[in-house]
Amino acid sequence: MSFRISVSGAAAEAVRTAVPTLVDDLVASSITALDPALWGTEAEEEASRRLGWTESVSVSRPLVADILALRDTLRAAGVTRIALAGMGGSSLAPEVITRTAGVPLTVLDSTDPGQVLAALNDGLEATALVVSSKSGSTVETDSQRRVFERAFRAAGIDPAERIIVVTDPGSPLEASARAAGYRVFTADPTVGGRYSALTAFGLVPSGLAGVDIAELLDEADAISLALAVDSPENPGLVLGAAIAAARPLRDKLALLADGTHIVGLPDWIEQLVAESTGKQGTGLLPVVLEQAAPELSANLPDLQLVRLVDDAGREIFGAHGDEIRVSGTLGAQFLVWEYATVVAGRLLGINPFDQPDVESAKIASRGLLDSRPEPEPAAFISDGIEVRGTPHVIGAASDLASAVDALLEELGPDGYVAVQAYVNRLDLPELAEVRDLLAGLSKRPVTFGWGPRFLHSTGQFHKGGPATGVFLQILAVPAEDLDIPERPFTFGELIQAQASGDASVLADHGRPVLTLTLTQPAANISTLFAALR
Structure with missing residues (x-):
């Protein structure tokens, strides 16, 4: 299977009590049907503009050929290094995708001058820059673009040949980039930044760097039907209930990569869950841990352990003690966690799509x-x-x-x-x-x-x-x-x-x-x- 989940302890009890109601309320099929009423009347207007991620696989398919064609063009022009200027959801997903695939990508998600200089000074002559900003006005990304433009010109390189822009249609960045002659990929505007892993924001830098992005979409597609069905086995419902339905709520979510082939997934989950749920005085706080972390032996009553594993070749897959154990392909993990996060938002009584603070x-x-x-x-x-x-x-x-x-x-x-x-x-x-x-x-x-x-x-x-x-x-x-x-x-x-x-x-x-x-x-x-x- 492309995704498996096992629960024990408090998480198992949360699943037992919450999932039947989620199934009866047709939550899974309603998410897939883009029903904005699932999170209450106050969230309905925002939710009506933020459910496009459920259709990312089909919407993104036509992008693959264009991305691969541009990759071939850049390579023919001597480009061997892809750098990415982006923040939050614009950088975390490509970082996980490329690291998992073993493909180099220079991620510039900082305004520290030393880190910016390091990105500028590492083989500029063979570099293409992806400038990624949903709003098109992110100050960090705008600043990074400006110094790369200057550096390209100083090196005698036309920035229009080396800068690729990913943004929402109609953003100020789209207008200025097209005026400058840059290659522009526009993403689905109905997808929020932290839900954008399977859109142009995740695919363009990863594909240009050399990842098989068609396979990534295939992995997500393989779990899509299971996520759309109102069933007690729906992994999105099970995971959403496991992380958000325990009573009392375990609002610290310990994320431990324990043998999984996916590199850096906890960092991506952290931004998705924290920004989606942390509001109105409630929320789930992801805590990214290593194997020797003190929290793992501290028996903290408000800490829920999520263990990310690989189950290939194992005869027994299951959670032990008091934990949630998940395994799956990267594309499936992206989509299941997105479903689970919005299910958690419903269980917590908050809007998982805004970020008011x-x-x-x-x-x-x-x-x-x-x-x-x-x-x-x-x-x-x-x-x-x-x-x-x-x-x-x-x-x-x-x-x-x-x-x-x-x-x-x-x-x-x-x-x-x-x-x-x-x-x-x-x-x-x-x-x-x-x-x-x-x-x-x-x-x-x-x-x-x-x-x-x-x-x-x-x-x-x-x-x-x-x-x-x-x-x-x-x-x-x-x-x-x-x-x-x-x-x-x-x-x-x-x-x-x-x-x-x-x-x-x-x-x-x-x-x-x-x-x-x-x-x-x-x-x-x-x-x-x-x-x-």
């Missing part, structure tokens, strides 16, 4: 870029690390370790810690180790996000979900900044504004925030780890 951080960032105020002075500096934070956190701190302690003291029995690293993840990958250290210290679930990309995914949950999170921001002073053509700010100023803007919005929502700025990143890492230990 994402825009607040963008507005705050734009305000800081427009006014360019002097940076807020640090409360204190500890071994080269500037320390700032909300009053309850910083007022109780005298050094780095006590600042971390003060942040964790704000953590309630049902809370979580969110680590937000606004740094060059190519230069500082070891920062991800902070997650396990904090999980061991706090005895609570800890999420880790690279900024600013998480603002397009889990950022919605942070502001709209349960008010139980505490937030650790980690920033770094860049070794080199980079200007943005025809913009009055640099990449260094942009990423600083994004971090500061989000911190201010979190503080306005009453969330505790601790911000640590590494003034000499390579040297400050050991100091930070020592404080956390």
Whole structure:
């Protein structure tokens, strides 16, 4: 089979109690029939414009030939490297698709100047850039496009021969791209960004990089009928109930890749589920874990384990203990998780298609870029690390370790810690180790996000979900900044504004925030780890 699911413990009880009602209410067939009334009257207008993902396989089929033809044209012109400028759903799906296929793709989903420079300086002469933005006005993607255009021209390359645009029809990016002579792929406007894995947003960069995208669509197609049938075995209904119908609700969703051939799927699930469900004070918080994560042995009552496995060749497939176990092809996983997420939205009583709190951080960032105020002075500096934070956190701190302690003291029995690293993840990958250290210290679930990309995914949950999170921001002073053509700010100023803007919005929502700025990143890492230990 293209997808299998097994449940035990609380998840099995949730399936037993919730799925019969979902079947009786014809939820699966109603989703497939594009019924916008499934999520209540307040969500109906939004839902009526956001169900196109159920038809992505058939709508996307005609794109395959055009994508492969362009790939052949680019290769004939000497292009051997595809780079992708995109954020959130525009980058996470292609990243999973290409990594799983073992195909190289340079993903630029950051505004850190060092990371942008690395993408620019890695074989530009053989590079084509896919610029991917649903709205066509994403500030990160617009800035990345501008520096690539300048770099191509400086290298004597016509940008029109190397830049491919993916956007919604009628967006400002479509108009400007066509005027510039760029190749443009328009996506189905009835598909939200986080549901767009099987649309042009997932297929164009992946196909150009060398993935067999027709096979990916075949994998999704193979599960489509099972998802449309009102049956107790429908995997979308079973998974949706398993993650959202337990009583009491287990609202932390531990995602563990345990032998699956799919690379990076938990990161894609994280943005889909968090942004879709984290609103109106409720939601499901995905927590991406590795095999040795402290949470796995902590017996946390609000943590539901989802184990992603491969069942090929196994005589027995089943969940053990108290977990959800899923296996399947990548195309099937995409489609089943999309169905399950909107089913979870119905069970939680929220609209799974809007993101009312994402825009607040963008507005705050734009305000800081427009006014360019002097940076807020640090409360204190500890071994080269500037320390700032909300009053309850910083007022109780005298050094780095006590600042971390003060942040964790704000953590309630049902809370979580969110680590937000606004740094060059190519230069500082070891920062991800902070997650396990904090999980061991706090005895609570800890999420880790690279900024600013998480603002397009889990950022919605942070502001709209349960008010139980505490937030650790980690920033770094860049070794080199980079200007943005025809913009009055640099990449260094942009990423600083994004971090500061989000911190201010979190503080306005009453969330505790601790911000640590590494003034000499390579040297400050050991100091930070020592404080956390």
